């Protein structure tokens with residue numbers, strides 16, 4: 555078993571110099587995404603370390619060092635080397651952030667870990683490996699780089715393994731349980747979309763933390779049956795758009811999807827403003843995901859899709875949700891009330907929802923019940939009113955079947 559070894563094998567005798575090898579991805583010049591213009595992170599030119607990739611340094615085809623690159627710099631330690639012809643192999647399997655293991659595999663190939671690239675050259679005083687988009691596997695590099703950035707920005711407190719399969723015959727993205735693991739399948743087109751890649755990783759975060767509680771969300775109840783999506787609030791299976799940012803869905807589905815968008819927004823936004831790219835056809839629209847705008851107003855379900863009042867009795871309001879509204883709830887509750895950049899408090903809350911049997915409650919009520927005493931409680935109370943996702947006014951009692 556290669557992984558986990560961190561040793562010097564047949565290391566040459568040092569004679570006068572040390573060097574280190576680094577793996578980096580250049581964003582603008584060599585590592586573009588189709589939605590790269592959206593969000594602030596990585597929009598300035600420059601190179602980002604491929605943190606924690608698995609690297610092998612071969613000196614005249616003898617392994618001189620192998621192990622995980624630094625999770626900060628993407629570099630090997632300083633190595634003492636003889637001069638010679640070196641090859642550097644880099645695998646996608648890595649640890650982008652402390653204790654979080656990320657793998658990108660080739661679904662069509664037999665190799666469990668895809669060998670992405672290798673280079674050969676004479677060692678000089680400074681030699682940096684650069685991911686090259688024009689070699690086989692570059693789409694996989696994009697998946698790795700976007701997912702690694704997501705985990706680096708929002709490390710998962712439980713340190714699971716995050717798994718991506720690159721699937722050339724698939725033109726969509728999906729996350730599901732497969733062989734006992736949470737796995738995301740991504741096709742060539744989606745592998746160019748950094749927001750979508752991070753969104754799918756958000757599903758993995760949530761599924762692993764909540765024991766798959768949110769993995770079977772039913773979107774279908776409110777879907778239209780025509781071959782297009784003619785109305786902003788509708789989504790259509792026939793048009794292969796099972797859910798949209800603004801479609802009315804079962805409330806649990808809206809929460810589940812909003813979580814994925816929330817993670818992608820945290821990854822690709824900077825500062826305190828939430829910025830997202832919403833895919834519309836083959837292009838993208840900018841979405842302000844913390845404040846209402848003319849195109850994407852606050853309280854989308856209650857105001858644009860329905861005319862929701864404030865008393866119990868309208869099933870279209872009480873059991874439904876819109877992803878956009880819930881993204882803003884997540885964002886505006888997390889940023890001011892939790893430690894900036896941490897998703898731990900939200901994962902705690904959603905995990906608690908998955909633990910208790912909250913039969914008969916809508917998703918708002920479930921979350922509200924476990925929010926008591928949480929650091930975010932005050933912001934939650936005001937956000938659910940602002941975004942108009944609170945639907946329990948005058949509702950019959952909704953009690954957990956086991957203690958809370």
Ligand SMILES: [Zn+2]
Pocket residue numbers: 753754757810811814
């Ligand atoms: Zn999703």
